[in-house]
Amino acid sequence: MTKDLITTPHSDVFIRGAIEIERTSAGLLPHRLLQWARAQCADGQILMVEAQPSGVRLVFRTTASIIELDTLPTKRVYVGLPARPDGVYDLVIDGKLDRQGSVSGGRILRIDPATGAANLEQGGPGTLRFSGLPVREKIVEIWLPHDETTELVGLRTDAPVEPVTDLNRPVWLHHGSSISQGSNAGTPTGIWPAVAALRAKVDLVNLGFGGGALLDPFTARTMRDTPADFISLKIGINIVNADLMRLRAFGPAVHGFLDTIREGHKHTPLVVVSPIYCPIHETTPGPGAFDMEALGEGRVAFVARGNCDEVAQGKLTLSVIREQLEAIVARRAASDPNIVYLDGRMLYGEADTKILPLPDALHPDGDTHKMMGERFADAMFSEGGIWRGQLK
Structure with missing residues (x-):
């Protein structure tokens, strides 16, 4: 971990686009269906995809030039097919895409496309790092991978962050x-x-x-x-x-x-x-x-x-x-x-x-x-x- 960075506890107030936030042993897991809805369907497909954070993003205001985000991804591997690329995180500053990154490691969900059988292999978190950001007040959005289950573990910056409460978008x-x-x-x-x-x-x-x-x-x-x-x-x-x-x-x-x-x-x-x-x-x-x-x-x-x-x-x-x-x-x-x-x-x-x-x-x-x-x-x-x- 980089020294002299401020650790900000993950909180629901920074997360947009999710329906529910689950607190896990690792951190926060965004869901796009509520727990009661997930309990009404035993289909593994819907349970997998609703936990993939398509459209979910962290949003905050900061002057930080460095942002580090620890996450625990769950990556899919399909037996017999070429490896899928790591999920992409998009950094959007004041509404414009600024840069992108990925997190290595994590869990692996190994799926046999011929039979549908799946096996989860455990792994540890990784770190996404953005540096050299403009040192001015800005609204930062980190869009999470749309096709990779992502638990939010840690957030560090070199300047304080605060929730955005005045965006007022429909x-x-x-x-x-x-x-x-x-x-x-x-x-x-x-x-x-x-x-x-x-x-x-x-x-x-x-x-x-x-x-x-x-x-x-x-x-x-x-x-x-x-x-x-x-x-x-x-x-x-x-x-x-x-x-x-x-x-x-x-x-x-x-x-x-x-x-x-x-x-x-x-x-x-x-x-x-x-x-x-x-x-x-x-x-x-x-x-x-x-x-x-x-x-x-x-x-x-x-x-x-x-x-x-x-x-x-x-x-x-x-x-x-x-x-x-x-x-x-x-x-x-x-x-x-x-x-x-x-x-x-x-x-x-x-x-x-x-x-x-x-x-x-x-x-x-x-x-x-x-x-x-x-x-x-x-x-x-x-x-x-x-x-x-x-x-x-």
Whole structure:
């Protein structure tokens, strides 16, 4: 540890974007679902991704030129595939990305993609260090890795830090799938919701869950009880690739999800976003699966295993889901003027696949995340945007 640095105890007052903070033996673990919600689902996937701090950041005011952050990361290793890079921490100063870093070491969650079996190997914390920062009063945000579970262990600086209580930005609450969590984006401020939030100068609470945008009632209740000035729901791709439900169940499930949110947010502007363009599932239903041939070559890709003939029996595709969501929102808008529909193909459409194809056939890359975030911010928050007149 560097001498003459001030140690600041970790506190909830410095953490934004989390739903709950758990105190562990190591430090503070941000969660994006409450404990009671986690207890209602035994699925290891949702329990893993909700603890990955997508959109979560430390925020404080300081004149410090040196910042050291001790964390205990949990890194994923997929058996038979190339090693994943260490999670990235983005240092944002006064709203602008300044630099990045990573923390080595930590725990390792070793996963067999063929069977889903997982084993956790213990490890110790590491240190992230930023030095040479401008010696002036500034608002510092350290965005935690969007895809790496991160326990906050220690914070040291060469000048005092204090909570930021006067930022006064509108809160944007978003829910979606792994694309919203940030799959295939390289950095936490590079995921499309973060790109949009920084562009629009709003405070993001990101409930994007890899494999977990499944219209779960506990997610709807979490959103109902979370303060927000704007709400967005990106629904569809997980429903299809999990082959979770049929057409008969889908419509009532969407209505129920929206009804629950409206119990706590009766008039909050709300946009329902349909899936982005994804060729493998446009007209082919799920389930989705790993492309085993690609795995054999040491790369990750996905395929659709459903039968197109089954759509007539109620199996869902992205095309069917878009039609249903647009109709549901139109029906509700007759009595709810604050709900709107946004076609996800406005963020990433068929023409975009020619220039920016999905590298694994399912998730966008970093450049596509940037484009999607900019398009969403412009559609919703810019001059003439749907939500622009409601920005405080």
